[in-house]
Amino acid sequence: MADLTRLTAAETASRIAVGEISAVEVAQAHLDRIAEVDGKVHAFLHVDTEGALEAAKAVDERRAKGDALGPLAGVPLALKDVFTTRGVPTTCGSKILEGWVPPYDATVTRRLKEAGVVILGKTNMDEFAMGSSTENSAYGPTGNPWDLARIPGGSGGGSAAALAAFEAPLAIGTDTGGSIRQPAAVTGTVGVKPTYGGVSRYGLVAFSSSLDQGGPCARTVLDAALLHAAIAGHDPLDSTSVDAPVPDVVAAARAGDVRGLRVGVVKEFAGEGYQAGVLQRFDEAVELLRGLGAEVVEISCPHFDYAMPAYYLIAPSEASSNLARFDAMRYGLRVGDNGDRSAEEVMSLTREAGFGAEVKRRIMLGTYALSSGYYDAYYGQAQKVRTLITRDFDAAFAQVDVLVSPTTPTTAFPIGERADDPMAMYLADLCTIPSNMAGNAAMSLPCGLAPEDGLPVGLQIIAPAMADDRLYKVGAAVEAAYLDRWGAPLLDQAPAL
């Protein structure tokens, strides 16, 4: 029998639905693969063998009874360890939550279970999703399956690496400044940041509430669309959830087409700091779009240059407030409670021991930006830049249907290279941050390997808010054209682990 870990999610589900393979066999094949390679990759923080096999068995039983199965029933998935899972540890990559077992499911978790998706375990991430390399995890870094000595991106490096290592056909990520798209780009996988409010944040441990957005990660555009449809939609438990119909992303992914589409190339996303091979593959992708019948125009978004500085004021400000909940009183770590110390002293000792360097840096930065005397100069100004970025997008989308850019300025860099240089690390999110600031929808999908290092390059597609389906229509057309050109999916070129 063919290797079950190489199938797409769509193929897996349809084979399970017709009884050709069982969900238990599929789950077991992936658990075996994890046992075989995850010692090297370290995509997972927790593997829920028992829970996965139980969920798979339930799908097989429902099929045996003749129940109708959903389009992803029995498909295994790797869940970023920032979503709560009832009865299964949730750490957010932090020591402060080591051993915490949530008493409730996130809405995303619940919807996955209802869809019959088999959750294999929880994936590694930068602590509290703060980072671009997964090196900020308190539990050690994840290797990029293309080269284990390189970063798999971040913060959702575990989810992206699990896909690229064929440990799971589907994964969930969260994207605050690029944490779904940047890992997708550097691992040769597909990742989508839905429109802000498109996927519920209930049970998603908050980093920066006005920017955080959960979304699908997969190896194909159609698989991402199926997962997107399974998790999206209004949730009364999240007051920022959009109460509107979810765009039909699956239909769009099945009908890839760019003929007559107006595509804008953002001219600010190039120049200094961009790797030559990344720009070369991007230029080829633009030519490919033109060849497929799209009309390509250059667009200027002059304020995007200020997106990164504004982001590193807004996100830390919100984080410093959100992470105040880790107070050593109700759950998580408690350090230094010797009977003499006050609650405040215990709180300070616990946070010092439980948070890593990047989290502390951002809490301090946010506290600074919000303090009286500095608020107007920093947080206040950053919020105005956010308005200017949104206006740049509005002007751009008055002229074009989608925007395109490289997803990241460079391919995967070596583990350790930028670990203690925050400003260098922050550059990894240069092209992804503007969409978080404006709350629109964006996708990254593979557009080849950079000639100089043979590592994956990502093409970013950006669509207006609530036009997520456009990403899939364009993404599916681009993916099909590349498949024609390459003769096989890009990941077939990844080295054996």
Add this chain to the structure above:
Amino acid sequence: MPGISREEVAHLARLSRLELGAEELDHLATQLDDIIGAVARVGEVAADDIPPTSHPLPLTNVMRPDEIRPGLTPEQALSGAPAAEDQRFRVPRILGEEQ
């Protein structure tokens, strides 16, 4: 914009409830100074007549029906507590001697 002093960083650490060590404080002071220097660029473009955006969605006062729903049991709510007693979170003292 003036740089950030070590004293300011120590003050921020207290506000942030982080018991930083001396070495960590020095290291962070340098890094924060660099980062703040770089992000101060936001002041270059944002004019007085630009309204601030705090959130991508224009939502106000989102309400749900005031209906009783199942919630966590006391046991579930206390399941992650570092210390619990009589169905309550047990915490270190929160008031000083003189209070």
